[in-house]
Amino acid sequence: MKRGGLFPFLLGFAAAAWLGGLFLFAARIQTFQEPAITPDLATTDAIVVLTGGSERLATGIALLEAGRGKKLFVSGVHKGLTLDKLPGAQGLPAPLRACCVTLGYQAGSTFGNADETKGWMAAQNYHSLRLVTANYHMPRSLLLFHAAMPDVDIVPHPVTPPSVRMREWWMHRGTVELLATEYIKFLFANLRLWV
Secondary structure, three states: OOHHHHHHHHHHHHHHHHHHHHHHHHHHHHOOOOOOOOOOOOOEEEEEEEOOOHHHHHHHHHHHHOOOEEEEEEEOOOOOOOHHHOOOOOOOOHHHHHHHEEEEOOOOOHHHHHHHHHHHHHHHOOOEEEEEEEHHHHHHHHHHHHHHOOOOEEEEEEEOOOOOOOOOHHHOHHHHHHHHHHHHHHHHHHHHHHO
């Protein structure tokens, strides 16, 4: 191969590898299906919700009300927000508000979510958690939570936002952009942990 043709070849190879990785990433996300909240759903010490959508918090509250965890920890809450002001928190019974819900204000990223949750879990002396976040965010969240808390049993509980159209996702521009962005963040998270 001529030297002038090496760079285009390598560039094309890298692009094909990245695109192939994106399709594998999307296929993994499609395996994260939201489980029904039933009496036989496994119970964990804690339920942890990562902020970013009202569906996440509503699911976390439903899990708490169903007794699937002792306490609910909401990580990444903007400073100044109270539980009453969080989308999805309406209707939470007062006794559960008083005893069993904690808001975390320190995290500003998924790395921060993992670190903030690690501290809270240690303070509670908890050893298992059910992680509630969007399906597309779950691979990166699990990667970072396992890295931060290797001795904690982490059960994924994905939610699927209605705006994320996973069926024939490559046909929907918004979903393509979302998955591509999340895939890049996932790759950088792996690199950061490796370095």
